[in-house]
Amino acid sequence: MSYFLDVILPLPLERYFSYRITAAEAGMIQLGMRVAVPFGKSKIYTGIAVAVRENIEVAYDIKDIEFVIDEAPILQKGQIKFWEWIASYYLCSVGQVMKAALPKSLLLESETIIQRNEETTVEDDELTDQEFLIMEALENRKAMKVDEVASLLDRKTVLPILRNMLSKHLIILQEELYNTYRAKTEKYISLAPEFQDEDALRELLDSMTRAPKQREVLMTLFMMRAGDKPVKSKDLETRSKATRAVMKSLIDKKILLETEQEVSRMLMDRQTGHELYELNDAQEVAYNEIKTAFEDDKVCLLHGVTSSGKTEIYVKLIEEYLVLGKQCLYLLPEIALTTQLIGRLQHYFKHQVLVYHSKYNLNERQEVWNLVLDAHEPYVVIGARSALLLPFADLGLIIVDEEHETSFKQFDPAPRYHARDSSIVLGKMKSSQILLGSATPSLESYYNTTIGKFELVELKKRYNNVLMPEINMIDIKEKHRKKRMTGHFSDTLIEAMTQAFKNDEQVILFQNRRGFAPIMECNTCGHAPQCPNCDVSLTVHQHRGQMRCHYCGYHTFIPKECIACSSTDLDTKGFGTEQIEAEFLEIFPQRKIARMDLDTTRGKYSYEKLIDQVENREVDALVGTQMLTKGLDFRHVSLVGVLNADAMLNFPDFRSHERCFQLLTQVAGRAGRTEKRGTVLLQSYNPYHMILQQVSTYDYKTMFKEQLQDRYQFKYPPYQRLIRITFKHRDYNTTLQAGEWFVGALNQIEHGVEVLGPEFPPVSRVRNLFNVHVLVKMGKTHSPETIKGFIAKVKRSFESIKQYRAVRCNIDVDCY
Structure with a gap:
C-alpha cells in the first residue's frame, strides 16, 4: 500500500501538493508538523502536513519528502481551518496565510551552497581573476553561500561566473536547509x-x-x-x-x-503581580454589562470616551480569564501603544505577559510562538494584527482596542485581512469572548449594535469625573488677514502654549504629515521636483538635507537652484512635522520639543525612548502625526494644538469625514487626563464645517446618523460590501487594457452587483508600475461566496492570457 502526504507550501498557489511517504512516516506524521519537501527543479521548502492519504491519483510525478522536521506539531488543532477561512474570505492562498503566520525562523528555506570540487585540479593561470578569488576563498573555507560570493566579488550578478565554473567542474553546488533560530x-x-x-x-x-x-x-x-x-x-x-x-x-x-x-528572551523573572485597581461605579456598571453580553455569547462593543478607564476594565477581565487558566489576546493598532501598555500589564501580571509584533527579531518571535503553543500556563499576548495568527491552545478572551483604526487592515502583501473582523471569526471558532473598544467606533461596528448583532456598552464620563477637554476653533483665514500668524502658529495658540509652560504643563502639536514640506517649487518657472518612479512630488526633509518620496523611498539632495531654469528663487509649499518643530524652536528657544513620526520611530526601542522622555518631563512639547492619536496616556499634557484640521476633510475617500472625526476626537483626548480640564485648539480655514462642529461638541451620534445616511444613498459600507481589484504593470496601455478585459468579464456577474472602473487612482504610478483600480459593490441580498468564486474564476482565466501574464492582479476584500 502506498502512502501520500498533502502539504501546504508557503507559495501563492491555490491547492495543496502531495508527496510520497513511507508507512513508518505515515504512522508518525501528525497534522501541523513541518516537513522539508522538494519543489521545482532544485528548491526545498518547508511544508505543513495537512493529511495522510492512501493510493491517490494525480496528474504529475509524485516526489518523496526530504525529511520530517518536527517531532510534534507546531500548530494547534483548528489553526489550519482558520487559515483556510482567511484564504477563502480574503481571496488568497493558504500558503500566503502560512507565510504571514509563521515566524520566518520556522520557515526553513534552501540556500545554494558552493563547495570546491576536490577531484578537479587546475593551474592558477587557467582561471580568470574572479574564479581565482572564489577558489582561494574556498581553500580557507569548506563552503560559501551565493550572497557571500557576491560580497567577495563586490558585484550583484555572480550566477554566470558560477555557471561557468560548474561547467569546468571547479565547484559543486549543494542545496542545504537552514534554520535561522538561535536559542539565547x-x-x-x-x-x-x-x-x-x-x-x-x-x-x-x-x-x-x-x-x-x-x-x-x-x-x-x-x-x-x-x-x-x-x-x-x-x-x-x-x-x-x-x-x-x-x-x-x-x-x-x-x-x-x-x-x-x-534562557527565554520574552519572560520576566517569576514574581507576584500587584493588586488591581478598584473599578469606580461607572466602570463597575460597564463591566457587569460586558459580562452579561458574554453570557449571551455576543460580541461586545465598549464605547467609552477618551480617558474613561477602558484599560482598567480590560485588566479586570484578563485577570478573570487567566485565573480560569485561559489565554488572552490583546490587539492594538500601533506598536507605540504596546510600549505603554506592556508596563501597565506587567505591573499586574508580571511573567504572564508576552509581546508579539514586527519590531521584534526572529528569535524573539519564535520564542513567543513556542510559549503560546506549549501553553504550560496561561499568558496574555499583547500585539499588533499578526498576533492573531499565533497558535492559541485555549483562548478565552480577545480584546481589540481602538477597533476603528485602519492599521488593523493589512494592505500588502496578501493575506489582506482585517484583524478586527478575523478576530471575531477566530473567537467564534475557539468559543472565546470578544470585546471591541474605542472612543470613536467605526461606523460598521456601531451600526452592528443598532441592528442587534453586537451588544453596546457605554462609558460616558472620564475617570475621576474629569471634564472632557474644551475644544475651541481658530479661524486662520481671519488670523492671516489680521496678520496675527507667526509661521503656522496663530497668536491664540502661542498664548495658550506660553500659559501652559508657565504652569509647568506639556503641549502636544498635531500635524498629520511628516517631513518639512510636501512640495518645493521654483517661483520663476513653477517647476517642482518629482519622484522618477512615482507620480508624486518629493517631500523636503530638512534635517537630513534630502528630498524623499514617501511611496518608494527614492531620495536625492535638496537642490540649491531650479533644475529646469537654474533660478535660485525656490520656495516650499505646505508644511509637515519637521517645519512645526523648527518654528516652535524659533518661538520658544528655551523649550525642548520631541517629534514622533515615521522618521523618528524606526528603531526597536525608539517609541519607548520618546514616550519615556514625555513621561519623565524631559520635553515640553511633542509634535507628531497620527501616531499621537492612538490611545497614548500622558499625565501632564494640558493643551493640544491641531495645526491644520482641514487637510483630512478634503481627502478623496468616502471615509474622510468619519476618519477626520475619529482622528481629531482621539488627539483631543490626549489633553487633561488627570485632574485639570484640558484645552484643545483647532486651527482651520473652515471652522464652521459640519464635522469640525461635531468634534467640538463630541457629538458622535449626530456624525454617525449623517454619515450613515450618505453611505445608504451612495451605496457604501455598512450597506454594501466592497472588493477592489488592482492591476499593476510598467506599461500604461497594458494596465488599462487588463482592467478593461477584467471589467468586461465581470459584467456577466449576477444582477444588482455594480462593477466600477477601470480607473486610475490619484497616484497612478508607484515604483514605476501603473495602477488601475476596479471596484465591485455588492448588496446584502447577494451571496459573497458566489461573487468571490466568480471573481476568482475570472482571475484564473485572466492569468492564462499570454499578453496579461506580466500584469499583477491583487484582490482586496473589504477594502476600507
Missing part, C-alpha cells in the same frame, strides 16, 4: 563540589591572601547564591567588580564551574 543562552557560575563545604571554602579563602580580587569573587558568590543554585556570570562580575580575566583564572583552576543555560 546565559553563562552561570557555581562553586566546584569539593569547595561546597564551609570548612573547605574557609581553607581556600585563607590560602588566597595574595589574590585579593579572586578572593572577593568567591566571597561575593557565597553571599549571592541561594542554596546550591548557580549565579549569573554577568551579575557576579558586576557585584564583585571583577574583570572577566579574574573569573577565567578561577574557572581554569577548577575552583569555579561555568555552565551555559538556555
Whole structure:
C-alpha cells in the first residue's frame, strides 16, 4: 500500500501538493508538523502536513519528502481551518496565510551552497581573476553561500561566473536547509563540589591572601547564591567588580564551574503581580454589562470616551480569564501603544505577559510562538494584527482596542485581512469572548449594535469625573488677514502654549504629515521636483538635507537652484512635522520639543525612548502625526494644538469625514487626563464645517446618523460590501487594457452587483508600475461566496492570457 502526504507550501498557489511517504512516516506524521519537501527543479521548502492519504491519483510525478522536521506539531488543532477561512474570505492562498503566520525562523528555506570540487585540479593561470578569488576563498573555507560570493566579488550578478565554473567542474553546488533560530543562552557560575563545604571554602579563602580580587569573587558568590543554585556570570562580575580575566583564572583552576543555560528572551523573572485597581461605579456598571453580553455569547462593543478607564476594565477581565487558566489576546493598532501598555500589564501580571509584533527579531518571535503553543500556563499576548495568527491552545478572551483604526487592515502583501473582523471569526471558532473598544467606533461596528448583532456598552464620563477637554476653533483665514500668524502658529495658540509652560504643563502639536514640506517649487518657472518612479512630488526633509518620496523611498539632495531654469528663487509649499518643530524652536528657544513620526520611530526601542522622555518631563512639547492619536496616556499634557484640521476633510475617500472625526476626537483626548480640564485648539480655514462642529461638541451620534445616511444613498459600507481589484504593470496601455478585459468579464456577474472602473487612482504610478483600480459593490441580498468564486474564476482565466501574464492582479476584500 502506498502512502501520500498533502502539504501546504508557503507559495501563492491555490491547492495543496502531495508527496510520497513511507508507512513508518505515515504512522508518525501528525497534522501541523513541518516537513522539508522538494519543489521545482532544485528548491526545498518547508511544508505543513495537512493529511495522510492512501493510493491517490494525480496528474504529475509524485516526489518523496526530504525529511520530517518536527517531532510534534507546531500548530494547534483548528489553526489550519482558520487559515483556510482567511484564504477563502480574503481571496488568497493558504500558503500566503502560512507565510504571514509563521515566524520566518520556522520557515526553513534552501540556500545554494558552493563547495570546491576536490577531484578537479587546475593551474592558477587557467582561471580568470574572479574564479581565482572564489577558489582561494574556498581553500580557507569548506563552503560559501551565493550572497557571500557576491560580497567577495563586490558585484550583484555572480550566477554566470558560477555557471561557468560548474561547467569546468571547479565547484559543486549543494542545496542545504537552514534554520535561522538561535536559542539565547546565559553563562552561570557555581562553586566546584569539593569547595561546597564551609570548612573547605574557609581553607581556600585563607590560602588566597595574595589574590585579593579572586578572593572577593568567591566571597561575593557565597553571599549571592541561594542554596546550591548557580549565579549569573554577568551579575557576579558586576557585584564583585571583577574583570572577566579574574573569573577565567578561577574557572581554569577548577575552583569555579561555568555552565551555559538556555534562557527565554520574552519572560520576566517569576514574581507576584500587584493588586488591581478598584473599578469606580461607572466602570463597575460597564463591566457587569460586558459580562452579561458574554453570557449571551455576543460580541461586545465598549464605547467609552477618551480617558474613561477602558484599560482598567480590560485588566479586570484578563485577570478573570487567566485565573480560569485561559489565554488572552490583546490587539492594538500601533506598536507605540504596546510600549505603554506592556508596563501597565506587567505591573499586574508580571511573567504572564508576552509581546508579539514586527519590531521584534526572529528569535524573539519564535520564542513567543513556542510559549503560546506549549501553553504550560496561561499568558496574555499583547500585539499588533499578526498576533492573531499565533497558535492559541485555549483562548478565552480577545480584546481589540481602538477597533476603528485602519492599521488593523493589512494592505500588502496578501493575506489582506482585517484583524478586527478575523478576530471575531477566530473567537467564534475557539468559543472565546470578544470585546471591541474605542472612543470613536467605526461606523460598521456601531451600526452592528443598532441592528442587534453586537451588544453596546457605554462609558460616558472620564475617570475621576474629569471634564472632557474644551475644544475651541481658530479661524486662520481671519488670523492671516489680521496678520496675527507667526509661521503656522496663530497668536491664540502661542498664548495658550506660553500659559501652559508657565504652569509647568506639556503641549502636544498635531500635524498629520511628516517631513518639512510636501512640495518645493521654483517661483520663476513653477517647476517642482518629482519622484522618477512615482507620480508624486518629493517631500523636503530638512534635517537630513534630502528630498524623499514617501511611496518608494527614492531620495536625492535638496537642490540649491531650479533644475529646469537654474533660478535660485525656490520656495516650499505646505508644511509637515519637521517645519512645526523648527518654528516652535524659533518661538520658544528655551523649550525642548520631541517629534514622533515615521522618521523618528524606526528603531526597536525608539517609541519607548520618546514616550519615556514625555513621561519623565524631559520635553515640553511633542509634535507628531497620527501616531499621537492612538490611545497614548500622558499625565501632564494640558493643551493640544491641531495645526491644520482641514487637510483630512478634503481627502478623496468616502471615509474622510468619519476618519477626520475619529482622528481629531482621539488627539483631543490626549489633553487633561488627570485632574485639570484640558484645552484643545483647532486651527482651520473652515471652522464652521459640519464635522469640525461635531468634534467640538463630541457629538458622535449626530456624525454617525449623517454619515450613515450618505453611505445608504451612495451605496457604501455598512450597506454594501466592497472588493477592489488592482492591476499593476510598467506599461500604461497594458494596465488599462487588463482592467478593461477584467471589467468586461465581470459584467456577466449576477444582477444588482455594480462593477466600477477601470480607473486610475490619484497616484497612478508607484515604483514605476501603473495602477488601475476596479471596484465591485455588492448588496446584502447577494451571496459573497458566489461573487468571490466568480471573481476568482475570472482571475484564473485572466492569468492564462499570454499578453496579461506580466500584469499583477491583487484582490482586496473589504477594502476600507
